[in-house]
Amino acid sequence: MGQNIGFDNDKYIQMQSEHIQERISAFGDKLYLELGGKLFDDFHASRVLPGFQPDSKIKMLMHLKDKLEIVVVINAQDIVKNKVRSDYNITYDLDVMRLIDAFRKIDLFVGSVVITQYGGQAVVDAFKTRLENRGIPVFLHYPIDGYPANIEHIVSDEGYGKNEYIETKRPLVIVTAPGPGSGKMATCLSQLYHENKRGVKAGYAKFETFPVWNLPLKHPVNLAYEAATADLNDVNMIDPFHLEAYGKTTVNYNRDVEVFPVLNAMFEKILGESPYKSPTDMGVNMAGNCIFDDEAVAEASRKEIIRRYYHTMCDNVNGRVEKDAVYKVKLVMEQAGVTIADRPVVQAALAKAEYTEEPATAIELSDGRIVTGKTSALLGASAAAILNALKTLADIDDSVHLIAPSVIEPIQALKTGHFGNQNPRLHTDEILLALSICATFDKVAKAALEKLSALSGCEAHSSVILSQVDDSIFKKLGMNLTSEPVYQSQKLYHK
Numbered sequence: 001m002g003q004n005i006g007f008d009n010d011k012y013i014q015m016q017s018e019h020i021q022e023r024i025s026a027f028g029d030k031l032y033l034e035l036g037g038k039l040f041d042d043f044h045a046s047r048v049l050p051g052f053q054p055d056s057k058i059k060m061l062m063h064l065k066d067k068l069e070i071v072v073v074i075n076a077q078d079i080v081k082n083k084v085r086s087d088y089n090i091t092y093d094l095d096v097m098r099l100i101d102a103f104r105k106i107d108l109f110v111g112s113v114v115i116t117q118y119g120g121q122a123v124v125d126a127f128k129t130r131l132e133n134r135g136i137p138v139f140l141h142y143p144i145d146g147y148p149a150n151i152e153h154i155v156s157d158e159g160y161g162k163n164e165y166i167e168t169k170r171p172l173v174i175v176t177a178p179g180p181g182s183g184k185m186a187t188c189l190s191q192l193y194h195e196n197k198r199g200v201k202a203g204y205a206k207f208e209t210f211p212v213w214n215l216p217l218k219h220p221v222n223l224a225y226e227a228a229t230a231d232l233n234d235v236n237m238i239d240p241f242h243l244e245a246y247g248k249t250t251v252n253y254n255r256d257v258e259v260f261p262v263l264n265a266m267f268e269k270i271l272g273e274s275p276y277k278s279p280t281d282m283g284v285n286m287a288g289n290c291i292f293d294d295e296a297v298a299e300a301s302r303k304e305i306i307r308r309y310y311h312t313m314c315d316n317v318n319g320r321v322e323k324d325a326v327y328k329v330k331l332v333m334e335q336a337g338v339t340i341a342d343r344p345v346v347q348a349a350l351a352k353a354e355y356t357e358e359p360a361t362a363i364e365l366s367d368g369r370i371v372t373g374k375t376s377a378l379l380g381a382s383a384a385a386i387l388n389a390l391k392t393l394a395d396i397d398d399s400v401h402l403i404a405p406s407v408i409e410p411i412q413a414l415k416t417g418h419f420g421n422q423n424p425r426l427h428t429d430e431i432l433l434a435l436s437i438c439a440t441f442d443k444v445a446k447a448a449l450e451k452l453s454a455l456s457g458c459e460a461h462s463s464v465i466l467s468q469v470d471d472s473i474f475k476k477l478g479m480n481l482t483s484e485p486v487y488q489s490q491k492l493y494h495k
Contacts, residue, residue: 006296007051017063027203089348116183160193202204220301227308310482345461353463361385393451
């Protein structure tokens with residue numbers, strides 16, 4: 001059924017920007033703000049906090065536009081390993097450039113790129129040169145022996161002192177990265193060391209949406225975060241330092257809690273005293289204060305946990321995560337009190353697949369109706385399901401052909417006869433292009449095409465892992481797709 005809104009996005013943007021400005025003022029000259037999670041297209045947050053807009057963080061930063069600059073951090077090892085962002089299917093080095101373009105497009109100032117863990121790697125040098133040739137300053141940070149335990153060495157001229165000083169111009173420096181493990185926190189601390197030596201009063205804070213510190217430990221929103229990070233071994237936990245200092249129960253995650261004593265000692269070494277008594281103190285996240293319907297948010301999060309279960313199983317089949325990640329998400333499902341039976345499209349897709357003995361796809365519309373698509377000689381199951389969903393939304397009889405076989409057949413001939421494809425069935429992108437052409441001369445096709453935006457937010461499930469093309473189209477349409485962790489064929493190579 002349609003999702004109830006439970007999060008006040010306007011309140012969030014206002015509160016968050018005001019809170020960050022207060023934190024800047026608390027330190028004096030400059031604040032290094034480590035920004036975790038996604039700045040653009042934060043669809044996880046929008047799914048578990050219905051009402052949260054995927055670009056909310058960017059809108060918030062636009063309130064501080066004239067005060068901020070952005071530093072993008074990338075780990076040299078991720079360049080060497082060609083580490084890939086699974087959501088965009090591009091390598092981290094390419095994502096650095098994508099991020100810079102995206103920031104520039106909305107007129108946010110990108111000051112520089114920092115390469116951490118630099119060890120003279122040739123491929124990293126080539127990336128550095130590529131950026132510098134485009135006018136982007138690049139700074140190098142090096143591995144530090146004994147990090148993070150040997151504080152005397154780290155906070156010295158032979159530790160942070162060896163790192164190149166990042167020249168920044170504005171009071172708020174947003175430190176972001178393509179993904180986790182890039183070295184954002186170390187970059188911030190290195191800068192505090194250099195700024196302090198130069199007599200600049202600089203501070204550090206952390207801005208991460210999840211876990212939400214002022215929600216209960218086992219709240220579905222926080223459990224959904226654990227499910228989303230199952231491959232990172234992140235575990236939500238009560239912040240013991242905050243409890244001891246203030247007598248208040250707050251939620252943080254294990255890595256921040258474990259590193260806090262070391263971080264605290266570094267602050268004392270660099271600044272003379274630590275500005276924080278707990279990991280929670282370091283954060284500036286206001287999301288928990290903007291939830292106005294807890295049950296709507298909890299229900300959305302429970303749905304996300306099931307989706308994450310399927311994503312993790314498929315990632316395991318593809319070798320992207322270990323089996324332990326699947327076990328962890330299963331445990332999270334038990335804690336949240338949900339099963340796959342709570343996702344109606346799953347049973348609908350599997351029943352259709354069993355009946356037809358071919359791959360099938362099911363789509364749940366916003367009003368709760370479920371439509372299915374089967375594999376045929378002309379169409380793949382996903383393409384069929386999308387066409388059937390558009391028919392249902394436009395009140396078009398199921399017997400009506402939106403796209404005549406005479407239009408589909410020449411496309412199939414082109415695919416198999418000239419492009420070398422063995423599979424003649426049309427993918428979702430091809431069927432939507434064909435529908436767009438038909439809509440120019442067919443009123444029924446036009447009526448169906450006009451309902452395309454109504455698919456955004458709908459749930460979908462496939463009885464097999466889909467091709468990258470089909471998977472990408474579902475994402476572009478804003479649909480929440482899951483798949484059974486099996487391939488349609490036994491082939492080892494799947495495009």
